Amino acid sequence: xxxxxxxxxxxxxxxxxxxxxxxxxxxxxxxxxxxxxxxxxxxxxxxxxxxxxxxxxxxxxxxxxxxxxxxxxxxxxxxxxxxxxxxxxxxxxxxxxxxxxxxxxxxxxxxxxxxxxxxxxxxxxxxxxxxxxxxxxxxxxxxxxxxxxxxxxxxxxxxxxxxxxxxxxxxxxxxxxxxxxxxxxxxxxxxxxxxxxxxxxxxxxxxxxxxxxxxxxxxxxxxxxxxxxxxxxxxxxxxxxxxxxxxxxxxxxxxx
Amino acid sequence: xxxxxxxxxxxxxxxxxxxxxxxxxxxxxxxxxxxxxxxxxxxxxxxxxxxxxxxxxxxxxxxxxxxxxxxxxxxxxxxxxxxxxxxxxxxxxxxxxxxxxxxxxxxxxxxxxxxxxxxxxxxxxxxxxxxxxxxxxxxxxxxxxxxxxxxxxxxxxxxxxxxxxxxxxxxxxxxxxxxxxxxxxxxxxxxxxxxxxxxxxxxxxxxxxxxxxxxxxxxxxxxxxxxxxxxxxxxxxxxxxxxxxxxxxxxxxxxxxxxxxxxxxxxxxxxxxxxxxxxxxxxxxxxxxxxxxxxxx
Ligand SMILES: Nc1ncnc2c1ncn2[C@@H]1O[C@H](COP(=O)(O)OP(=O)(O)O)[C@@H](O)[C@H]1O
Ligand SMILES: [Mg+2]
Numbered sequence: 155x156x157x158x159x160x161x162x163x164x165x166x167x168x169x170x171x172x173x174x175x176x177x178x179x180x181x182x183x184x185x186x187x188x189x190x191x192x193x194x195x196x197x198x199x200x201x202x203x204x205x206x207x208x209x210x211x212x213x214x215x216x217x218x219x220x221x222x223x224x225x226x227x228x229x230x231x232x233x234x235x236x237x238x239x240x241x242x243x244x245x246x247x248x249x250x251x252x253x254x255x256x257x258x259x260x261x262x263x264x265x266x267x268x269x270x271x272x273x274x275x276x277x278x279x280x281x282x283x284x285x286x287x288x289x290x291x292x293x294x295x296x297x298x299x300x301x302x303x304x305x306x307x308x309x310x311x312x313x314x315x316x317x318x319x320x321x322x323x324x325x326x327x328x329x330x331x332x333x334x335x336x337x338x339x340x341x342x343x344x345x346x347x348x349x350x351x352x353x354x355x356x357x358x359x360x361x362x363x364x365x366x367x368x369x370x371x372x373x374x375x376x377x378x379x380x381x382x383x384x385x386x387x388x389x390x391x392x393x394x395x396x397x398x399x400x401x402x403x404x405x406x407x408x409x410x
Numbered sequence: 411x412x413x414x415x416x417x418x419x420x421x422x423x424x425x426x427x428x429x430x431x432x433x434x435x436x437x438x439x440x441x442x443x444x445x446x447x448x449x450x451x452x453x454x455x456x457x458x459x460x461x462x463x464x465x466x467x468x469x470x471x472x473x474x475x476x477x478x479x480x481x482x483x484x485x486x487x488x489x490x491x492x493x494x495x496x497x498x499x500x501x502x503x504x505x506x507x508x509x510x511x512x513x514x515x516x517x518x519x520x521x522x523x524x525x526x527x528x529x530x531x532x533x534x535x536x537x538x539x540x541x542x543x544x545x546x547x548x549x550x551x552x553x554x555x556x557x558x559x560x561x562x563x564x565x566x567x568x569x570x571x572x573x574x575x576x577x578x579x580x581x582x583x584x585x586x587x588x589x590x591x592x593x594x595x596x597x598x599x600x601x602x603x604x605x606x607x608x609x610x611x612x613x614x615x616x617x618x619x620x621x622x623x624x625x626x627x628x629x630x631x632x633x634x635x636x637x638x639x640x641x642x643x644x645x646x647x648x649x650x651x652x653x654x655x656x657x658x659x660x661x662x663x664x665x666x667x668x669x670x671x672x673x674x675x676x677x678x679x680x681x682x683x684x685x686x687x688x689x690x691x692x693x694x695x696x697x698x699x700x701x702x703x704x705x706x707x
Contacts, residue, residue, distance in 0.1 A: 212596060243598040250596075254589040257612050266607065270599045316593070323597055 161229060163188040163327055163357040164209060164246075169223035171204060171213070178204045180381040182223075186374070188326075191349065191358045193372030193389060195365055196404070200378045202361040203251075206329050209359070210246040211239055228326070244271065247325035251332045253312035255304035255319070260296055263304045263315055267323040286318040290348060310341035314348065328352065330360040334367065346371050365405060369393050377401045447685055451678035454478065463679060469643040471663065471673045478676045480683070485645045486560065486653030490635055493564025493649050494571055494628045499621055501568075502575030506620070509576070510583035511605055522577075529573035537637030540566040545638050552650055558640035561649040566634050571624035578623055582616020583609055615701040622695035626688050632657035656680050 164186040171179035178201045186192045194202045213219045264283045268274040287293040334342040375389040385401045396402040466479015549557025594604040640652020667674040
């Protein structure tokens with residue numbers, strides 16, 4: 155898909171979300187530009203995951219969730235009941251906090267989407283596997299044991315595999331919910347380098363409760379507190395000259 | 411204080427040992443039963459060789475000289491078991507997936523209750539229904555001299571295997587970590603694609619175990635098959651013939667035997683064969699159940 159450089163990849167307008175009677179998102183407005191990495195930071199429980207999961211409607215899996223407002227993905231409101239969820243999730247993919255490869259072989263994990271969406275067949279599958287594993291720098295390590303169970307891989311490799319599995323869908327936007335939180339520092343660094351590489355082709359939204367990580371990897375940054383988007387701006391500005399007092403307190407480490 | 415803690419530790423000791431004993435008791439009982447079967451049954455192999463017993467095509471226990479070949483009985487059990495398995499496994503696994511993945515909470519409750527009720531029906535009642543409804547129906551349908559056939563037995567036994575298969579398979583499917591479903595849906599898969607491509611494979615060990623335990627249930631069932639399979643000890647060539655299973659033979663003939671006699675011993679030897687078969691079926695089920703626990707972290 156081609157998108158004109160001016161129109162945003164994602165835009166939320168007065169987004170409010172309730173779990174039952176508890177309001178988890180309050181009037182969230184943000185604009186995510188294509189081919190950039192947007193970081194979402196804020197203390198635990200402030201609604202980062204909730205916001206991220208509403209962007210590809212994964213909150214639909216949770217009973218009693220109510221959403222008000224608009225989420226525009228490439229200028230289509232996806233909060234609509236008529237939204238084609240399969241189509242949305244093909245364009246807006248998600249990487250989860252804990253790596254969740256399927257209990258299948260490495261090969262079958264990568265070709266899952268190609269099988270489901272029938273985007274490849276027969277020998278094309280091998281190409282899909284090579285292309286996607288190469289994109290996440292796993293191909294050299296794994297090409298001789300593609301038939302092995304994905305659950306035997308290290309956590310970092312599993313997370314890379316999950317990203318490869320997602321790239322096979324050929325999405326435009328990658329949502330990542332604390333993708334490094336289960337990793338050691340070396341793995342975290344490896345994954346951050348990968349994320350920076352992926353920016354060339356994908357729009358990335360990454361949730362992290364690690365401010366240093368947000369500062370390192372993101373171009374734009376949103377700071378959330380108690381369901382509100384307190385401040386949303388260029389990452390450099392956010393950390394150097396925060397406008398809101400609450401942001402200043404957070405980035406200078408006064409919150410946990 | 412001192413007294414009290416001493417009392418507590420004694421009580422703890424007693425409780426612990428009682429629990430241990432109850433646990434051991436089940437193993438002891440199984441061993442005792444096996445030893446008893448061996449003691450009463452092994453004598454048969456002084457009368458006929460093991461080969462003639464297992465592969466003999468004639469079961470004439472009260473003619474003289476008697477013939478103790480159980481191949482027709484093995485054939486009967488096999489016909490009924492295979493038939494019941496073919497019927498109950500697809501339906502059972504499909505219902506398990508429906509209950510675990512598709513049904514809403516109310517429907518789920520209703521179906522689970524229904525399955526439990528099905529399990530609670532005494533086998534003689536199942537046999538009775540088979541005798542007055544299913545067997546005549548099958549007789550008419552295929553234009554047979556008698557509807558009391560292996561097929562009638564298979565149909566009724568599949569009903570009895572269903573609860574086992576459904577509940578164990580459903581447990582296995584429910585135990586699949588939710589992260590797999592989340593991952594599949596986030597990749598744009600539908601619920602059906604998740605079920606067919608991921609859930610089936612993730613729950614495979616549990617499903618195999620469910621099938622094996624269902625088969626074990628069918629092999630061991632006696633009353634219902636005795637009432638509806640026609641009780642004819644001949645090697646079946648199709649499911650539309652009357653058969654007699656190993657279990658039905660023991661149940662039907664034990665009362666007429668002289669304790670300690672050859673016929674009596676031969677029936678025990680059949681029991682021994684059944685014991686060995688069900689033991690292995692359960693063993694396989696157990697291996698798979700274990701494997702299941704291993705992969706679900
Ligand atoms: N399924 C749910 N049901 C009810 N409340 C939830 C659910 N998921 C999250 N919440 C609540 O919503 C708030 C935001 O959660 P979350 O988005 O997970 O925060 P974060 O990812 O920033 O740590 C928290 O107060 C949390 O308790
Ligand atoms: Mg979170």
